[in-house]
Amino acid sequence: MTELILHHYPASPFAHKARSVLGFKQLAWKSVIVPSVMPKPDVVALTGGYRRTPFLQIGADIYCDTALICDVLEHLRPEPTLYPPHLKGVSRVFAQWADTTLFGAAMAYNLQPRAAEALFAGYPAGTAQAFTADRRAMGGNHLAPEDAAAAYRSYLRRIANMVEEHDFLFGAEPCVADFAAYHPLWFTRHCVPVMADILNATPAVLEWMDRLAELGQGRPEKFGAQDAITVAAGAEPEPLPAETFQDEHGIALGSEVTIAAESFGTEPTAGRLIAATRTRYTLARSDARAGALHVHFPRIGYVLRRANHSQGEG
Template sequence: MTELILHHYPASPFAHKARCVLGFKRLAWRSVIVPSVMPKPDVVALTGGYRRTPFLQIGADIYCDTALICDVLEHLRPEPTLYPPHLKGVSRVFAQWADTMLFTAAMAYNLQPRAAEALFAGFPEGAAQAFSADRRAMGMAHPHPQDAAAAYRSYLRRIANMVEEHDFLFGSEPCVADFAAYHPLWFTRQCVPVMADILSATPAVLEWMDRLAALGQGRAEKLSAQDAITVAAGAVPQPLLPEVFQDEHGIALGSHVSIAAESFGTEPTVGLLVAATRTRYTLARTDPRAGDLHVHFPRIGYVLRPA
């Protein structure tokens, strides 16, 4: 199997989701630390414009969005499974809720001014302001902190109701839903502990978090961004699977298109549409530094347009 390269930074909640899945799958991976704010020239060299964190690189193939990263890792190492047969539908639906509604409420609560001050203590002057401006530019939702706190408390109670009955959300083993629900709560507990009192009312949630943390984050080795680009330049994209072309837009394969996230972080990636299956899009593009690449996106949450 070609080596897995995760482009991430330590405090990114979605990156922590990916790291935990790598640990669950007991996979070895290479770690490339990316900036938390723009500019990100090494990121853009590989993705063509997509700037969210994390993304997964396998040779000259770039996989965007943790929903797709989970699918890729499941394909590479089916056991232990993220999608137990009897939970395939409900686990994905729950994970989508956790990555959107739960994440939005949790992060609006997590990044209140006193938490941001603690988070950026020791950073250069202006780092907190730069981070806030960057996230506003991404179009990240900012619910009122009091409303977010109320929603977050309710969501925590609902999660507690589930894990009081089982070790994990849907039974004795974790699934994709657990990792999607875990990462914004991890941010509360580990990155902004000044805000972590909200978790104390749900001890069952803390115990569930401890069980997930015990799974580890796989075996990581550091890699520089330039070395990751060199890996891409020395590889060729993997052959595409012979999956059925699913045309919802009247845009033919081989067309020049752009793909962008529906919500925050809507910078587009432009290239040739070489696959549009039931679950994902693939663009072919060439970068002066990284060479010929395939950049992959999930269909859900992304917008395809003629370029």
């Protein structure tokens, strides 16, 4: 198997989701720590514009978004499975809810001013303000803390109802839904413990989180950002599988396009559209440092446009 390189930073909730899946599958991986705020020149050299954390690199192939990263890791190591056959639909639907609605409420609650102050205690002056300004520029959900707290409490009770009956959300083994629901709660518990009292009303949720934590984070090895760029420059993108082109836009393969997230972190990536399958898009692009690359995105949650119709950076 080609080595896995995860570009992430320790306190990123979605990065923790990816790290937890790597642990579930007991995979070895290279760990590249990226900045939590812009500018991110080494990130953009590989992604072409996408700046959300994490992304997965395999040689000269770049996989954006944890939904796609989970699919890639499942393909590389099918067992234990993230998508049990009898749960294929419901686990994905639940994971999408968790990555959007649950995440939005949890993080609006988690990053209240007193929590941000605690999170950045010991950092240089201005770090908290820079982080807040960076996330505001990314757009997305701006739920008021009071509304977020009420929603978060309700969601925690619903998760508790599920894990009171089973060790994991849908049975005796974890699936993709568990990892999607876990990471914003992990952030509450471990990154902003000043806010973690909200979890005490649902002890079954804390026990479920402990079971997920016991799976570990695989076998990481420190790796430099420049080393990762060197790996990309020395590799060729893998041949694309023979999947059917699914045209929903009237944009032909080979067209110059942009792809951007629908809402949060809408900086576009520009390139040549070389695949549009049922589940993903692939762009071919070139970078002066990283060479020829294929950058892959899931269809769900992303917007495809002709390059001359792009909306520019958000």
